[in-house]
Amino acid sequence: MRVGIIGGGAAGLASAYELVRHGHGAVVYERATFLGGQASTFTVGGARLERGYHHLFTSDVDMVWLIREVGLGQRLAWLPSKVGLFYGGRIWDFTTPTHLLRFTPLTLPQRLRLGLATLYLQRYRNWRALESSTASQRLPRLVGQRPYETVWEPLLRGKFGRHYQEVGMAWFWGKIALRFASRGRWMTRERLGYPMGSFGEVFDIVGERIRKRGGQVHLATAVRRVLVEEGRAVGLEVESPDGVRQEAFDAVIATVPSFIFPRLVPALPPSYLERLTGVTYLSAVLLVLVLRRPLSPIYWLNIADRSIPFVAVIEHTNYIPPEHYGGKHIVYLSNYLDREDPLARMGHHALLEVYLPHLRRINPAFDPSWIEESYYHREDAAQPVIGTGYSRRIPHHRTPIKGLYLANTTQIYPEDRGTNYSVRLGRKVARMLLKDYGLPVEGSLPRPAIPDGITSAETW
């Protein structure tokens, strides 16, 4: 069996690795000059750093499996994180439940209700019963109007912009259930995982292991078209600096976003196309500041203040020590935006000018002279907006073209997208393909945190 794989991110590499582990041929085509897709890295202070902030939760069992499988288990650190909320002109620490009790913008009964509702959601299991309502309908009833407007609504707005009222309650539940699973039994301080050589190193080593087992990984090689004959995928047309060529395959796994996939496969029928185009993606727009001094004491600071033009400040070096990056302090200013949003269309320096005056609100001592370097990254497939009743609208992995499979982040549900679930999807689809071709499949995938989730099921 020889399978062509489109995309060298977490899903593409995991599917190729699963195929070569089973003794089959896998050829990965990645259009960028590096592996890792959304979890790829660049260099800061002599170390590799993700283009967009990355960490793991303790529930990320598939990613932990992959890291150990390629021999990097020793390099996976579980470090405490510090979470905060910028509200009413100041930073509120939200690292432990006691901090919630000290959040005086809400009355004590409101704080207690918010805390208990969060505990309830964390323990709740029947997520399918939540599918018919949006988070913005359900949450005010659960936590109360004012706690919702003060804490949860700004977070939903931050992640989904003008689409925040479309987000399904089942998605929100998944986010809470998994996020709080990273805390101890009594919701104590959470620990987050980081591969100390970076996520980029993990995916580079997965690429090496694929090659060692006889697979191929081609960088700077974009797939232009899936070749289809009599309703069956038979190969790929690819373009690299050497030119355009066609390669024959027994089957194809595509891991590209749903807005790219139809361009590669014009023969898709409208019923399947509808499922692809039915999901809106938001772009992540990131400014990475390399500072002389720390900006705040918090790792992950959510901004619940709509007069500030970014939605989160992630101070990476309050999680991984600055010594790892030559003593530099690294801060991401993050936004999730429609591709057409004026902020998403701004370039690096224009955006920096818009953002800079607001940093003094986070830390009044901040001075622009603290900035040694800054970088701009934008990822258009960053966040699919997952609405209500999504289990009935999710695109199937088996496409209407025989031998052509899709594994992308719109098929992660009810969990939020993440490297863990892309690894799971990649492996799951590779195993599904082998079963479809009557070939043996060994072992099983790690036990997931949401056992009856759609992403967790091995076939559907």
Ligand SMILES: Cc1cc2nc3c(=O)[nH]c(=O)nc-3n(C[C@H](O)[C@H](O)[C@H](O)COP(=O)(O)OP(=O)(O)OC[C@H]3O[C@@H](n4cnc5c(N)ncnc54)[C@H](O)[C@@H]3O)c2cc1C
């Ligand atoms: C800002 C940000 C923060 C995040 N934080 C976290 C985090 O803390 N923890 C976590 O686990 N996850 C995080 N994620 C999510 C995680 O990075 C993604 O869910 C995951 O990496 C997606 O992997 P993928 O393989 O499904 O998709 P992608 O990474 O998007 O891979 C698809 C690949 O296909 C390639 N491609 C596209 N078209 C073609 C073509 N025609 N030919 C060849 N190649 C093509 C792309 O270049 C890309 O490399 C974050 C994402 C973002 C944007």
